[in-house]
Amino acid sequence: MAKDKPSIPKGTRDFLPGEMVKRNYIFDTIRNVFLRFGFMPIETPAMEQISTLTGKYGEEGDRLLFRILNSGNYLAGVSDDEIIKRDINKLKASLSDKGLRYDLTVPFARFVVQHLNEITFPFKRYQIQPVWRADKPQKGRYREFFQCDIDVIGSNSLLNEVEQIQIIDEIFKNLNMKIVIRINNRKILGGIAEVIGETEKITQITIAIDKLDKVGVHKVNEELAVKGVSERAIRELQPILSLSGTAEEKLNELEKKILPGSKIGRKGVSEMKSLFSYLEPLELEADPILDLTLARGLDYYTGVIIEANSTEMKMGSLCGGGRYDDLTGIFGLNDVSGVGVSFGADRIYDVMEKNGKFPEDTMLTTTLMFVNFGEKEEKFCLPLLDVIRKSGIRAELFPDKVKIKKQMNYANQKNVGYVALVGEDEIKNGVITLKNMKTGGQEQITLDELIEKLL
Amino acid sequence: MAKDKPSIPKGTRDFLPGEMVKRNYIFDTIRNVFLRFGFMPIETPAMEQISTLTGKYGEEGDRLLFRILNSGNYLAGVSDDEIIKRDINKLKASLSDKGLRYDLTVPFARFVVQHLNEITFPFKRYQIQPVWRADKPQKGRYREFFQCDIDVIGSNSLLNEVEQIQIIDEIFKNLNMKIVIRINNRKILGGIAEVIGETEKITQITIAIDKLDKVGVHKVNEELAVKGVSERAIRELQPILSLSGTAEEKLNELEKKILPGSKIGRKGVSEMKSLFSYLEPLELEADPILDLTLARGLDYYTGVIIEANSTEMKMGSLCGGGRYDDLTGIFGLNDVSGVGVSFGADRIYDVMEKNGKFPEDTMLTTTLMFVNFGEKEEKFCLPLLDVIRKSGIRAELFPDKVKIKKQMNYANQKNVGYVALVGEDEIKNGVITLKNMKTGGQEQITLDELIEKLL
Numbered sequence: 075m076a077k078d079k080p081s082i083p084k085g086t087r088d089f090l091p092g093e094m095v096k097r098n099y100i101f102d103t104i105r106n107v108f109l110r111f112g113f114m115p116i117e118t119p120a121m122e123q124i125s126t127l128t129g130k131y132g133e134e135g136d137r138l139l140f141r142i143l144n145s146g147n148y149l150a151g152v153s154d155d156e157i158i159k160r161d162i163n164k165l166k167a168s169l170s171d172k173g174l175r176y177d178l179t180v181p182f183a184r185f186v187v188q189h190l191n192e193i194t195f196p197f198k199r200y201q202i203q204p205v206w207r208a209d210k211p212q213k214g215r216y217r218e219f220f221q222c223d224i225d226v227i228g229s230n231s232l233l234n235e236v237e238q239i240q241i242i243d244e245i246f247k248n249l250n251m252k253i254v255i256r257i258n259n260r261k262i263l264g265g266i267a268e269v270i271g272e273t274e275k276i277t278q279i280t281i282a283i284d285k286l287d288k289v290g291v292h293k294v295n296e297e298l299a300v301k302g303v304s305e306r307a308i309r310e311l312q313p314i315l316s317l318s319g320t321a322e323e324k325l326n327e328l329e330k331k332i333l334p335g336s337k338i339g340r341k342g343v344s345e346m347k348s349l350f351s352y353l354e355p356l357e358l359e360a361d362p363i364l365d366l367t368l369a370r371g372l373d374y375y376t377g378v379i380i381e382a383n384s385t386e387m388k389m390g391s392l393c394g395g396g397r398y399d400d401l402t403g404i405f406g407l408n409d410v411s412g413v414g415v416s417f418g419a420d421r422i423y424d425v426m427e428k429n430g431k432f433p434e435d436t437m438l439t440t441t442l443m444f445v446n447f448g449e450k451e452e453k454f455c456l457p458l459l460d461v462i463r464k465s466g467i468r469a470e471l472f473p474d475k476v477k478i479k480k481q482m483n484y485a486n487q488k489n490v491g492y493v494a495l496v497g498e499d500e501i502k503n504g505v506i507t508l509k510n511m512k513t514g515g516q517e518q519i520t521l522d523e524l525i526e527k528l529l
Numbered sequence: 530m531a532k533d534k535p536s537i538p539k540g541t542r543d544f545l546p547g548e549m550v551k552r553n554y555i556f557d558t559i560r561n562v563f564l565r566f567g568f569m570p571i572e573t574p575a576m577e578q579i580s581t582l583t584g585k586y587g588e589e590g591d592r593l594l595f596r597i598l599n600s601g602n603y604l605a606g607v608s609d610d611e612i613i614k615r616d617i618n619k620l621k622a623s624l625s626d627k628g629l630r631y632d633l634t635v636p637f638a639r640f641v642v643q644h645l646n647e648i649t650f651p652f653k654r655y656q657i658q659p660v661w662r663a664d665k666p667q668k669g670r671y672r673e674f675f676q677c678d679i680d681v682i683g684s685n686s687l688l689n690e691v692e693q694i695q696i697i698d699e700i701f702k703n704l705n706m707k708i709v710i711r712i713n714n715r716k717i718l719g720g721i722a723e724v725i726g727e728t729e730k731i732t733q734i735t736i737a738i739d740k741l742d743k744v745g746v747h748k749v750n751e752e753l754a755v756k757g758v759s760e761r762a763i764r765e766l767q768p769i770l771s772l773s774g775t776a777e778e779k780l781n782e783l784e785k786k787i788l789p790g791s792k793i794g795r796k797g798v799s800e801m802k803s804l805f806s807y808l809e810p811l812e813l814e815a816d817p818i819l820d821l822t823l824a825r826g827l828d829y830y831t832g833v834i835i836e837a838n839s840t841e842m843k844m845g846s847l848c849g850g851g852r853y854d855d856l857t858g859i860f861g862l863n864d865v866s867g868v869g870v871s872f873g874a875d876r877i878y879d880v881m882e883k884n885g886k887f888p889e890d891t892m893l894t895t896t897l898m899f900v901n902f903g904e905k906e907e908k909f910c911l912p913l914l915d916v917i918r919k920s921g922i923r924a925e926l927f928p929d930k931v932k933i934k935k936q937m938n939y940a941n942q943k944n945v946g947y948v949a950l951v952g953e954d955e956i957k958n959g960v961i962t963l964k965n966m967k968t969g970g971q972e973q974i975t976l977d978e979l980i981e982k983l984l
Contacts, residue, residue, distance in 0.1 A: 080581055080639045080860045083627050086574035088640055090647055091654065094570040110918045112895040112925030114943075115549040119541035119673050120575060120629075120659065121595075126535055140576075143596040143625050145663050149615040157612055160604040169624065170598050172538050174575075184535045185543055192545055194942035196928055199546065204575065208600050218574050231928035233907060240915075356911060405535045440567040452688060456811060460695075463565045470567030473651055473686035487649035488569075 085209070085217030091439065099436045100249065100422055101202060104222050107245045108200040111237055113224050116199045118181040120206075121172045128173075130180045130404060138208045140217075141170035174206040178223040179401070179414070186227055187405040195228030202419075214424065225414030227402070232345060234413045235378045235397065236352045242382050242393055242415060243358040249422065250431050252385045253392065255358075256365035259346050260375050260396070262328065265339015266314055266366075269332060270307040277373050279303060283315070284369035291315075314366065321350050321364035345377060374398045380415060384425045392425065393417040441528055442469040443485045444494045445478060454501050455494075458521055465525050485511060492528065540664070540672030546894065554891045555704065555877055556657060559677050562700045563655040566692060568679050571654045573636040575661075576627045583628075585635045585859060593663045595672075596625035629661040633678040634856070634869070641682055642860040650683030657874075669879065680869030682857070687800060689868045690833045690852065691807040697837050697848055697870065698813040704877065705886050707840045708847065710813075711820035714801050715830050715851070717783065720794015721769055721821075724787060725762040732828050734758065738770070739824040746770075769821065776805050776819035800832060829853045835870060839880045847880065848872040896983055897924040898945045900936050902952050909956050910949075913976055920980050940966060947983065 082088060089097060105115075121142055128136050148168050149157060156164060175181055178201045186197065202222045209215055224241065226234045239255060246253045263283070267276040278301040282294050291312075298308050314332055317324045325343050333339030346364065353362055360382070370379045377397030384392060395415030402410050426432055442462065444455045455471055462469045472481045485493050495507040505518045508527075519527070537543060544552060560570075576597055583591050603623050604612060611619060630636055633656045641652065657677045666672055679696065681689045694710060701708045718738070722731040733756040737749050746767075753763050769787055772779045780798050788794030801819065808817055815837070825834045832852030839847055850870030857865050881887055897917065899910050910926055917924045927936045940948050950962040960973045963982075974982070 078861075080643050081578060082574055082581075082639075082643075083576050083578060086576055088574070088644065089570075089572040090644060091569035091571060094572060098570065110921070110923050112898070112923060114546035114894050115544075115553065116546060117544040117549060119537055119543070120661070121538050121541055121673070123536060123538060126537075137600075141598040142629075143598050143621070145592075146617075149617065149620070152615075154613055157615070158609055160602065160607075160612070162602050162604065165604070166598070174597075184537075188535050188537075189543065189545060194939055196939075198925070206575070218576070226928065229928045233901075233926065233928040236911070237926075237928075244918075352908065352911065355908070356915065406533075439569050443567070446688075453807065453810070456691070456807065460811065463699075466565070468565050468567060470653070471688065471692075473681065473684045473688040473692075484649055484651075 083217070085211030085215075087216060087218070095436060095439065096427070096432050097419065097423060099432060100419055100426070101220075101222070103248050104245055104417055104419075105200070105202065107241055107248065108222075108224055110244075111198075111241055113198045113200040116182075116185060116201055117203060118175065118178075118185055118201070120174055120204075122175060122181060122184070124171050124173045126184050127176055127180065131176055135176060139176055140174040140206045140208055141166065142172040142174070144168075144170055144172075175203070176207055177205050178203060178221050178416070179225075180404075182223070182225060182414075183401045184405055186410070187402050187407045190407065196226050196234075197228055198224070198226045200224045214420070216420065220419040222417040222419055223414060225412050227412035228410055230411050232349055232352065232378070235349055235380070236356075238395065238413060238415045239353060239362055239380060240356065240358065242380070243360050245417070246382065246392070247359045249426065250433075251392075251422070251425060251429075253360050253382045254385050255360050255362040255380065255382045256368045257346075257349070257362050257378060257380050258365055258368040259342040259378050261338050261342025261345065261377060262333070262366065263342075263369060265328075265333045265336035265342055266311065268336040268339060270310040270314075272303050272307045275301065275303050275307075279311075280369040280373070281371055283367055284371045286315075286367045286369075317366055321346070321362075324364050324366065325350075342377075349378060370394060370396060374401055376400070378413070386429050387425050389421060389425060391418075392421050438491050439488050440468045440470050440490045442467060442492045442494055442524075443481075443488075443490045444469070444471040444496060445481050446472040446475045447495075447497050448475045451496055451498075451501070455496055458496070458506075461521065462525060462528075465529060467525065467528050494524070538672070540666030540670075542671060542673070550891060550894065551882070551887050552874065552878060554887060555874055555881070556675075556677070558703050559700055559872055559874075560655070560657065562696055562703065563677075563679055565699075566653075566696055568653045568655040571637075571640060571656055572658060573630065573633075573640055573656070575630055575659075577630060577636060577639070579626050579628045581639050582631055582635065586631055590631060594631055595629040595661045595663055596621065597627040597629070599623075599625055599627075630658070631662060632660050633658060633676050633871070634680075635859075637678070637680055637869075638856045639860055641865070642857050642862045645862070651681050651689075652683055653679070653681045655679045669875070671875065675874040677872040677874055678869060680867050682867035683865055685866050687804050687807065687833070690804055690835070691811075693850065693868060693870045694808060694817055694835060695811065695813065697835070698815050700872070701837065701847075702814045704881065705888075706847075706877070706880060706884075708815045708837045709840050710815050710817040710835065710837045711823045712801075712804070712817050712833060712835050713820055713823040714797040714833050716793050716797025716800065716832060717788070717821065718797075718824060720783075720788045720791035720797055721766065723791040723794060725765045727758050727762045730756065730758050734766075735824040735828070736826055738822055739826045741770075741822045741824075772821060776801070776817075779819050779821065780805075797832075804833060825849060825851060829856055831855070833868070841884050842880050844876060844880060846873075847876050893946050894943050895923045895925050896946045897922060897949055897979075898936075898940045898943075898947075899924070899926040899949045899951060900933060901927040901930045902950075903930045906951055906953075906956070910951055913951070913961075916976065917980060917983075920984060922980065922983050949979070 127139055152168050204218050204220050206218050264276055267273050267279050282297040286294050295308050325347055329343045375396040376399040379396035381391040381394040393415055397413040399411045459469055493509045506524055507518050509516045582594055607623050659673050659675050661673050719731055722728050722734050737752040741749050750763050780802055784798045830851040831854040834851035836846045836849040848870055852868040854866045856867055914924055948964045961979055962973050964971045
């Protein structure tokens with residue numbers, strides 16, 4: 075080749091057919107469960123106004139937004155003084171007024187406010203689309219990746235939380251993955267902050283606790299101290315976070331011994347008791363556990379928070395979400411409560427791949443390939459193929475008359491299930507020689523028999 | 530609301546559930562046909578290296594690329610002199626080294642060259658993804674729109690063209706749309722240019738002829754003259770373009786009277802004769818016609834070209850494509866022949882919508898909604914819902930105990946098929962009151978009967 079091999083931007087990926095088939099298996103499974111629970115699809119554009127995106131994901135998030143260069147002479151309005159300074163942050167406003175979607179939550183909030191008169195509340199939507207972040211690429215972290223989100227907006231009922239926990243359970247059961255579902259409540263965390271005398275530090279406490287899994291208790295306590303949480307408060311926090319027993323036992327302990335002095339804390343306990351009373355009779359595959367150390371970093375959560383992790387492989391959460399009381403407030407629509415969960419398709423893929431969880435027939439591509447013996451046979455086979463395809467079977471005719479070995483090699487590489495050989499003899503006798511590519515077995519059958527066999 | 534209503538960038542769209550359901554019906558139909566013909570999915574990233582994209586779509590195309598602003602201090606390496614000049618085209622290189630996908634063809638060519646050792650030839654891929662163009666937005670033209678492409682690469686066989694014409698026919702038949710499939714051959718157009726003495730003007734002739742449908746013969750001849758095609762050549766071109774009769778008659782006329790002096794022209798005629806001999810026995814719904822005025826603007830086509838148009842509504846082509854002998858050459862891999870067709874989902878949507886082609890059950894969202902009568906009934910209904918959903922029926926329980934009128938209104942707005950009422954009496958008698966939302970009819974049935982009825 076004369077030129078350099080072409081490449082794609084770092085942190086992005088091409089998906090080959092073998093990967094696509096598996097990815098679609100995940101997306102289809104997730105989508106089917108979403109639909110069975112009454113969630114409806116929406117999509118939003120890849121680009122949003124930059125004003126929709128900035129200020130929503132913290133300083134770090136703003137830095138990680140991919141911005142679209144404006145068309146036209148975008149530097150015309152900038153003065154010489156300003157341009158010579160090369161103050162990127164100032165120039166950005168002239169250079170770019172659009173950015174790529176950073177998650178599906180903020181675009182959804184924008185969507186709800188923009189289409190307020192076109193949707194019916196409670197609005198149950200799912201959304202499966204890629205998002206983009208200019209993060210430093212590393213193993214398992216990409217600059218383009220897919221999120222699968224559900225949200226219900228406009229209903230305060232805990233039934234929505236129940237339903238989303240059922241959805242999580244159902245999806246991973248259908249994917250044949252073993253998980254643990256951990257739930258907690260921001261109101262309980264708020265109550266704890268209150269009783270240890272650090273109400274104003276609730277955000278810092280949540281962010282620190284959220285790292286407990288990754289960094290351990292020592293580092294969390296260090297961070298709490300750095301953030302100005304008092305030594306006494308940190309000491310008082312420890313036994314609370316390490317409460318043991320069933321959900322009921324923990325909730326009773328919180329109610330009677332720890333949180334009687336906090337109104338918000340008691341509300342959280344009452345919500346969790348109610349939630350568990352709905353969940354108990356439901357015979358979920360993965361029984362949800364109450365995990366008081368679950369915090370979730372995002373600060374818009376206000377009630378129940380949920381996360382699911384693989385029990386077959388050490389890895390970050392496979393999905394997570396919770397209740398937020400004012401997500402659309404950022405776009406001027408206040409007091410609309412919602413609850414949502416986001417599934418990370420890439421992590422789910424990695425766990426399934428590493429643990430051999432993809433069913434074998436997912437990997438089948440074309441079911442049947444006709445070998446090409448030349449023009450006369452081609453013209454005989456085309457109408458047969460037509461009938462076979464109309465019955466719903468995936469079938470193709472190798473397009474070139476090349477050596478059979480080459481054609482069989484193609485069928486093997488493509489993981490084709492069966493190969494049909496129709497030469498002069500078969501045409502004369504009105505039969506098809508069918509070869510099972512897995513067993514190597516061969517038989518002569520009629521068209522009808524072939525269709526019945528392959529359906 | 531305190532703030533301005535949020536908006537999205539001009540030329541982009543949100544898709545509401547009602548639209549998504551219809552769009553997914555189109556995508557699913559197209560995808561199913563692609564799969565039945567042995568095409569496999571791939572996906573490429575939204576962003577490509579800017580060098581992959583520039584110079585591939587002409588000057589106009591380069592101008593319409595959406596570019597991604599680089600991260601970091603992208604103006605650090607630019608001298609004061611350069612920056613003061615504000616020469617946007619020069620600064621672009623520092624500002625941006627990535628761009629958004631402009632079509633699916635160039636990324637596919639890049640993909641094939643980059644993954645040469647991972648794919649099996651002939652490589653049959655489909656790709657359904659959005660593309661972005663900074664075109665002036667107008668009715669029916671968007672800055673983000675979806676393409677559905679198939680390509681076979683690495684096979685010279687005309688069977689590929691046959692197959693793609695079958696695919697076009699099958700897709701529109703499945704969508705219940707009436708179309709005409711027009712085919713032509715670039716080699717014939719080349720032969721015509723040769724015999725009228727304008728071989729070097731073949732590109733200009735093709736571009737001009739391509740507009741015949743839109744602007745009429747007078748404007749086309751004007752353009753040909755402006756582009757320097759001789760008066761004599763233009764005169765000689767007219768009877769050729771207006772040849773009438775069956776494909777066979779036209780091809781015979783071309784072969785015997787018009788193109789005997791052109792080798793490439795005769796090759797084109799021979800290809801078309803062969804193509805029609807494959808197509809004739811196939812009983813297509815939309816019989817393909819030979820249209821010598823079909824040219825297709827893109828200059829990488831080298832053989833058969835194909836387009837399909839609605840016969841129910843005046844509108845640009847719904848799909849189009851053709852044979853190209855050297856698409857991957859731009860990335861250094863020469864002499865790999867391919868053929869592909871691209872379907873425009875947005876235009877297909879518009880035709881289907883205007884002509885009421887979407888089947889009614891496509892618009893059904895949730896099949897069954899349980900009315901919420903309060904906590905006791907909720908807890909009774911949840912396990913029923915579980916069984917119903919596991920049988921594959923889409924079902925939900927209204928999450929809040931509000932007035933029944935409000936709940937029924939939600940069911941109506943969401944186009945729910947049936948509503949289940951389970952109150953105290955039903956719980957006592959072990960039955961469900963089922964209301965058909967379309968007929969208004971109501972009956973009391975058991976859970977098993979309900980599932981059987983709704984499946």
